[in-house]
Amino acid sequence: MTVMTCTSAPSLMPVERGGGLQRRYRALLQGEDAGSRAWLDAQLSRAEGMSDDLPATPAQLTAWSHEHCRQVAQGHAQYLEQRRHGAARRYFDNRAHALWFIQQVAPTKAVDGAWLFSTLKQWRDPRYHGLIRTYLEELGEGDAHLNHVLIYQRLLTRLGCQDPAPMADERYLSGTLQLALGLHGERYLPEVIGYNLGYEQPPLHLLITTYELAELGIDGHYFQLHVTIDNAASGHAQKAIQALQQLSPVRGSDEFYRRVRHGYRLNDLGTDTPSLIASFDLHAELLAALERKRVFGQFMHADHCRLQKRTINQWLAEPGLMPGFLEAMQAQGWIQRGADPAQSRWWRMIEGPSAPMFGVFNAYEKQLWYDWIAAGWQSPTRRVMPGSWESGLAFKPLPAPRPGQAIDTLIERMAGNRHALPEGLLATQAYLRATGLAQEIPH
Ligand SMILES: [Fe+2]
Ligand SMILES: [Fe+2]
Numbered sequence: 001m002t003v004m005t006c007t008s009a010p011s012l013m014p015v016e017r018g019g020g021l022q023r024r025y026r027a028l029l030q031g032e033d034a035g036s037r038a039w040l041d042a043q044l045s046r047a048e049g050m051s052d053d054l055p056a057t058p059a060q061l062t063a064w065s066h067e068h069c070r071q072v073a074q075g076h077a078q079y080l081e082q083r084r085h086g087a088a089r090r091y092f093d094n095r096a097h098a099l100w101f102i103q104q105v106a107p108t109k110a111v112d113g114a115w116l117f118s119t120l121k122q123w124r125d126p127r128y129h130g131l132i133r134t135y136l137e138e139l140g141e142g143d144a145h146l147n148h149v150l151i152y153q154r155l156l157t158r159l160g161c162q163d164p165a166p167m168a169d170e171r172y173l174s175g176t177l178q179l180a181l182g183l184h185g186e187r188y189l190p191e192v193i194g195y196n197l198g199y200e201q202p203p204l205h206l207l208i209t210t211y212e213l214a215e216l217g218i219d220g221h222y223f224q225l226h227v228t229i230d231n232a233a234s235g236h237a238q239k240a241i242q243a244l245q246q247l248s249p250v251r252g253s254d255e256f257y258r259r260v261r262h263g264y265r266l267n268d269l270g271t272d273t274p275s276l277i278a279s280f281d282l283h284a285e286l287l288a289a290l291e292r293k294r295v296f297g298q299f300m301h302a303d304h305c306r307l308q309k310r311t312i313n314q315w316l317a318e319p320g321l322m323p324g325f326l327e328a329m330q331a332q333g334w335i336q337r338g339a340d341p342a343q344s345r346w347w348r349m350i351e352g353p354s355a356p357m358f359g360v361f362n363a364y365e366k367q368l369w370y371d372w373i374a375a376g377w378q379s380p381t382r383r384v385m386p387g388s389w390e391s392g393l394a395f396k397p398l399p400a401p402r403p404g405q406a407i408d409t410l411i412e413r414m415a416g417n418r419h420a421l422p423e424g425l426l427a428t429q430a431y432l433r434a435t436g437l438a439q440e441i442p443h
Pocket of ligand 1: 112113138148226
């Protein structure tokens, strides 16, 4: 996670239009190169024109990181103080807003750690051990319960958000950068180190997100986990600085650090997290969801279903009628906004196993309806303590991998997010044994 402020942040463009990022992301996930070196170079030249908050020399990085930590802690204390005095949530107006955010960042979370992939090959060189350990921890050391990609996937599934949501192509930018850095890491070592340095400093928005998700009854274990694992004292943030200091060459260290900076700035391409969260529009999201559903529903209703002189099929027959449809539902008394949704006839038609329209809307779409109808009406929400679900899982060791697997074959199975598949988890465990890099447990 990045911390820097950037005075000349490029606008959303010149990110490729027309799903180009998503296509590149998917190709990289499948192990295809997809012209990603030239693409990465183009992103790095965008980064060249940006500014950053890194200190002048690598020797100052530890102090810089501690100062960042202090500022985040201070910001967090202020936030908590405001909340204690009755301030509203800073990020999420309602649960639909939070579910939207969780889906928007899913392409990034689905490749958590990917930028470090190329370091796996350097297991013989102790200067790489900090980066390799970071990568292995992202992978949960091959334990399905601890693998970050799987933790996020389970969160999406529990929330009923497992189907890929439609989203702007730009949402694939971070994930594509991470996969490209992972694939070409040997040529771009300083840039990988710089990117890692930015990504692994725990930011204030992570703390606020964790707090507000719990408040909305959403298990924020994934986010809470990153508050602890990325910490600047001994966690990923500290390992990031150590790696830079160990791997910087004696000759050409200025040039190395210059490239580190460019990699660091890649974290700032695209929209920052607080701005992304603030861009949510409940009404527009509900309309977009209805517009998508309209196509499937337009011949499904009997003609005696009428709303203000039009049959439901007529309402659904052409694009652009959904704002009027929402108005009509209110005028006809199907929806009472600003009250408990359970009082609205419409809500009772779509929610619950015996509802006449059961299954028409998925969990996220129902949450959009709920929050749009409630329109600020407060239901008593259940606070979920982060980790309450995940930590309840019993540790279950996986079967031993086949002996004699060459390390390169194992590494191949740990690329992209293949490490989150059963075979990848086994490969990760075998890699730990074969390289002697398994972490000893205190005993
Ligand atoms: Fe992670
Ligand atoms: Fe991390």
